[in-house]
Amino acid sequence: MSKNILVLPGDGIGQEIVTGAVKVLACLRDDFGLDIEMDEALIGGAAYDAAGHPLPQATIDLAKEADAVLLGAVGGPKWEPLDISVRPEKGLLGIRKELGLFANLRPAILYPQLAGASTLKPEVVSGLDIMIVRELTGGIYFGQPRGIRELENGEKEGFNTLVYRESEVDRIVRVAMDIAMKRNKRLCSVDKANVLECTEMWRDVATKVGADYPEVALSHMYVDNAAMQLVRAPKQFDVMVTTNMFGDILSDCASMLTGSIGMLPSASLDEHGKGMYEPIHGSAPDISGKGVANPLATILSVAMMLRYSLNESAMADQVEKAVNSALDQGLRTPDIYSEGTEKVGTEAMGDAVVKAL
Amino acid sequence: MSKNILVLPGDGIGQEIVTGAVKVLACLRDDFGLDIEMDEALIGGAAYDAAGHPLPQATIDLAKEADAVLLGAVGGPKWEPLDISVRPEKGLLGIRKELGLFANLRPAILYPQLAGASTLKPEVVSGLDIMIVRELTGGIYFGQPRGIRELENGEKEGFNTLVYRESEVDRIVRVAMDIAMKRNKRLCSVDKANVLECTEMWRDVATKVGADYPEVALSHMYVDNAAMQLVRAPKQFDVMVTTNMFGDILSDCASMLTGSIGMLPSASLDEHGKGMYEPIHGSAPDISGKGVANPLATILSVAMMLRYSLNESAMADQVEKAVNSALDQGLRTPDIYSEGTEKVGTEAMGDAVVKAL
Ligand SMILES: CC(C)[C@H](C(=O)O)[C@@H](O)C(=O)O
Ligand SMILES: CC(C)[C@H](C(=O)O)[C@@H](O)C(=O)O
Numbered sequence: 001m002s003k004n005i006l007v008l009p010g011d012g013i014g015q016e017i018v019t020g021a022v023k024v025l026a027c028l029r030d031d032f033g034l035d036i037e038m039d040e041a042l043i044g045g046a047a048y049d050a051a052g053h054p055l056p057q058a059t060i061d062l063a064k065e066a067d068a069v070l071l072g073a074v075g076g077p078k079w080e081p082l083d084i085s086v087r088p089e090k091g092l093l094g095i096r097k098e099l100g101l102f103a104n105l106r107p108a109i110l111y112p113q114l115a116g117a118s119t120l121k122p123e124v125v126s127g128l129d130i131m132i133v134r135e136l137t138g139g140i141y142f143g144q145p146r147g148i149r150e151l152e153n154g155e156k157e158g159f160n161t162l163v164y165r166e167s168e169v170d171r172i173v174r175v176a177m178d179i180a181m182k183r184n185k186r187l188c189s190v191d192k193a194n195v196l197e198c199t200e201m202w203r204d205v206a207t208k209v210g211a212d213y214p215e216v217a218l219s220h221m222y223v224d225n226a227a228m229q230l231v232r233a234p235k236q237f238d239v240m241v242t243t244n245m246f247g248d249i250l251s252d253c254a255s256m257l258t259g260s261i262g263m264l265p266s267a268s269l270d271e272h273g274k275g276m277y278e279p280i281h282g283s284a285p286d287i288s289g290k291g292v293a294n295p296l297a298t299i300l301s302v303a304m305m306l307r308y309s310l311n312e313s314a315m316a317d318q319v320e321k322a323v324n325s326a327l328d329q330g331l332r333t334p335d336i337y338s339e340g341t342e343k344v345g346t347e348a349m350g351d352a353v354v355k356a357l
Numbered sequence: 358m359s360k361n362i363l364v365l366p367g368d369g370i371g372q373e374i375v376t377g378a379v380k381v382l383a384c385l386r387d388d389f390g391l392d393i394e395m396d397e398a399l400i401g402g403a404a405y406d407a408a409g410h411p412l413p414q415a416t417i418d419l420a421k422e423a424d425a426v427l428l429g430a431v432g433g434p435k436w437e438p439l440d441i442s443v444r445p446e447k448g449l450l451g452i453r454k455e456l457g458l459f460a461n462l463r464p465a466i467l468y469p470q471l472a473g474a475s476t477l478k479p480e481v482v483s484g485l486d487i488m489i490v491r492e493l494t495g496g497i498y499f500g501q502p503r504g505i506r507e508l509e510n511g512e513k514e515g516f517n518t519l520v521y522r523e524s525e526v527d528r529i530v531r532v533a534m535d536i537a538m539k540r541n542k543r544l545c546s547v548d549k550a551n552v553l554e555c556t557e558m559w560r561d562v563a564t565k566v567g568a569d570y571p572e573v574a575l576s577h578m579y580v581d582n583a584a585m586q587l588v589r590a591p592k593q594f595d596v597m598v599t600t601n602m603f604g605d606i607l608s609d610c611a612s613m614l615t616g617s618i619g620m621l622p623s624a625s626l627d628e629h630g631k632g633m634y635e636p637i638h639g640s641a642p643d644i645s646g647k648g649v650a651n652p653l654a655t656i657l658s659v660a661m662m663l664r665y666s667l668n669e670s671a672m673a674d675q676v677e678k679a680v681n682s683a684l685d686q687g688l689r690t691p692d693i694y695s696e697g698t699e700k701v702g703t704e705a706m707g708d709a710v711v712k713a714l
Contacts, residue, residue: 146554194444196515196517261585
């Protein structure tokens with residue numbers, strides 16, 4: 001039976017970068033027998049503009065039926081005056097929650113072809129390969145109560161709730177442990193257990209889960225120290241696991257260390273292997289519509305989709321090889337351009353990958 | 358009338374690094390007419406061990422009477438099995454709150470003598486000079502309710518509350534604006550206004566305060582992007598202002614960019630200029646007792662004390678000059694050592710500064 005893939009281009013450069021990835025999927029379908037059907041739907045600001053809500057019910061329904069979702073990016077200054085409850089970001093948070101995508105895998109890998117693009121010294125980052133596992137459907141992003149209330153003296157007070165229950169921590173740490181088992185068997189759990197009770201509980205659960213994985217060296221680190229250590233000596237890390245909010249911050253920091261944030265994909269998985277795949281970078285409103293965005297992170301997200309949701313790891317390897325081949329040919333979008341390479345646009349880069357397939 | 362300074366060595370390397378700073382103060386008193394009295398008290402794990410609580414009432418009383426407080430560092434693995442409510446960190450949080458030290462100033466400066474110590478490429482960090490203003494007595498560190506409760510199904514749930522009222526945001530943004538006015542007149546307020554209502558309110562207040570400072574270019578940035586931008590192009594920042602938790606993470610990241618975290622002081626101020634001064638680095642249990650810790654961040658904290666609480670900016674300049682002179686002589690503690698310089702211990706470094714005075 002053919003697998004159903006829902007494509008959600010979203011906002012900003014979303015449409016542009018998704019186009020190349022869809023071409024890759026179409027090529028795999030037409031020339032390599034990948035049995036898929038593709039559908040497209042609205043999310044984010046595009047959905048708000050067309051339907052009055054960043055996550056229309058039709059999109060939720062299609063996403064629930066799909067075997068995997070490919071997302072471009074959401075958000076942009078155009079929608080920033082809006083109330084938080086109807087912002088493009090709400091569409092993204094909503095679909096993560098609706099689909100139960102609690103495990104967000106964010107690799108931070110340095111591409112040897114792009115080694116020079118990092119702002120860090122080569123010896124500090126060469127060979128960097130970290131996997132950050134971010135909890136994605138809990139924590140302060142979703143905790144209740146939340147809002148803005150008026151106090152007796154007339155001033156406003158804003159509040160949000162950081163909350164995790166043991167089972168939520170347990171399952172995300174297990175995902176991270178399973179990944180660590182297939183890598184270098186080192187897992188660093190990041191918290192602020194010296195100040196926040198919620199993450200004190202997190203640390204306790206992580207320690208308990210650790211007992212089930214005696215082969216994995218589990219360590220714990222405070223989030224402020226983790227931010228420092230990522231800059232000081234990032235290669236000390238293999239797999240990291242942390243809360244939704246800390247994962248947001250640390251994974252962006254880690255991916256920027258590589259200098260190739262335009263290259264980095266991500267996967268958000270539920271308990272059964274269904275997933276949503278998207279580049280780590282955002283909607284980049286400043287370059288949107290110019291045809292210069294880097295489509296490789298989205299194409300590499302297709303590779304992750306093949307591996308984690310479609311059970312086609314040979315094809316995943318093929319896509320990753322094709323991306324490397326485009327880089328080896330010296331093709332570069334402006335974000336990864338350096339002297340001596342050839343500057344190309346979004347479309348040419350995507351086409352080069354398809355050709356290399 | 359002589360000013361009263363309370364010294365709180367704390368834990369780990371705290372005692373060692375404070376010694377040099379106290380010598381500097383004593384030298385200013387004996388040879389340059391600085392009219393001070395110094396007292397010492399317990400805090401953190403040291404206080405817990407001696408008195409059963411990380412912040413004894415006697416320490417609070419002395420701190421309230423003092424004109425300024427000099428703190429070493431608190432915490433260490435020895436006390437990590439303890440309950441969060443009696444950990445060394447609770448002593449630090451408690452004294453910040455008791456003294457109303459809501460404004461934490463954390464400079465991230467690259468010392469030209471130590472340029473090579475940064476893990477970032479020289480062109481990315483040379484001349485780096487950022488001031489991070491962190492809110493220190495509110496936010497999720499202090500929000501109620503907090504704790505760990507048992508759910509109906511028997512599992513535990515940990516929770517903390519992020520909360521700010523308008524007046525708290527207003528006053529910290531004004532502190533940051535005043536600092537920006539004396540610098541390059543650029544202020545970046547960091548939040549997660551696209552997801553957290555509390556920081557949506559933060560952004561609104563920052564914008565309102567901005568209207569009172571038309572000369573300052575105010576910008577807003579999401580915290581994940583700020584973590585990226587600090588790595589990508591840190592020199593874009595002049596002054597940053599943010600919440601307690603975000604400030605904890607971003608200031609540690611920023612200070613590590615300089616490669617000289619052993620050099621960076623901080624000030625925590627109340628509404629009237631009273632302050633607590635401490636190095637940005639922690640209690641470094643791994644090197645504690647070895648006499649190799651870098652005392653310069655603590656000595657530079659004395660300079661900040663002279664400037665912000667004792668109204669002795671000429672002396673502050675003198676202390677900073679003396680530190681530079683020790684560096685210019687090629688003296689280096691192990692954390693900032695590089696080939697061609699002279700490795701010295703904590704005491705020799707402190708004495709060199711005193712001599713240079
Ligand atoms: C757009 C925003 C809601 C989102 C997040 O904070 O989760 C983004 O920053 C990300 O990391 O995917
Ligand atoms: C020790 C800890 C409570 C403290 C904090 O998180 O505020 C420290 O990390 C700091 O930044 O001063």
